[in-house]
């Protein structure tokens with residue numbers, strides 16, 4: 001051990017003058033109180049020199065071994081090959097480019113090896129980043145599933161409260177047609193369909209609204225609002241029930257609730273999924289009956305078409321009414337549909353996506369696969385239409 005050898009700022013090496021570089025370092029040495037201390041490290045032409053206020057230690061270049069290691073392979077270790085219990089280490093990777101070490105070819109293999117070890121750390125970090133990104137991606141892919149799972153855990157009371165808030169908001173803009181006998185007639189005709197929905201825990205209640213828009217929508221909990229324009233533009237009970245089947249499927253599939261949950265952040269969704277659905281209580285409490293937040297996605301529309309179709313088949317109501325309603329609309333009322341679509345009415349039966357042609361094509365495919373017989377609905381639609389439209 002060499003103690004207290006003075007070091008000059010410049011050291012000669014093979015007649016070339018290198019400026020000395022200093023690296024922050026720590027030494028592990030049995031003679032140091034506590035077994036280790038920090039100081040500075042430099043390489044001169046003869047040795048790697050560690051020095052602190054009270055302690056100096058040199059590893060002759062002939063015995064010097066360089067390697068990368070330590071926690072996460074983040075450090076460069078300098079060891080004396082003949083004194084294995086002693087080592088100096090630094091986190092300053094610049095030491096691998098030290099001019100003295102660079103100029104001495106005996107260190108090249110060790111330096112290359114150390115770089116590789118450090119490189120694997122970078123590769124490792126990259127891998128962690130890639131894995132994290134993958135995890136976040138998977139989280140987003142799983143989001144729909146999580147939202148669906150959460151929606152099924154939302155208490156019925158929250159759902160009713162959200163439906164009531166929406167209903168109150170809509171009540172301000174709509175003029176309801178109050179007529180119990182028309183309502184009763186509609187309920188009677190649609191009874192087999194409504195029974196399917198009630199089986200899933202949603203009692204159906206109807207509201208007719210004086211509005212020329214060709215539209216109907218159902219609210220969370222089972223309230224259905226039918227605009228007079230829908231009745232005016234339909235040709236049969238089957239067509240109207242086709243639309244109602246679709247709308248009620250939005251209720252039973254809890255699309256509005258899923259829409260509300262979808263609007264909170266992914267972390268809240270994750271927290272509620274892993275923990276308790278009560279994490280969403282605030283979201284529902286602050287839901288203000290905002291229609292705009294509930295526009296239905298393509299997935300929801302397709303799901304509602306599918307499920308609504310299945311309800312009609314189970315109710316023995318011919319589901320092709322939905323197809324013929326779309327076709328009637330397309331043929332006779334393209335301009336009306338365009339205005340509707342342009343208005344982009346939220347929650348509307350005719351949303352901008354998916355487009356009507358896609359829906360017709362999909363339903364026709366479903367029609368081919370559908371087996372079973374249907375009970376014709378009463379021949380009273382024209383009469384019903386006249387009575388309802390006379391109400392305004």
Ligand SMILES: [Zn+2]
Pocket residue numbers: 246247250296300301304347348349350
């Ligand atoms: Zn819809």
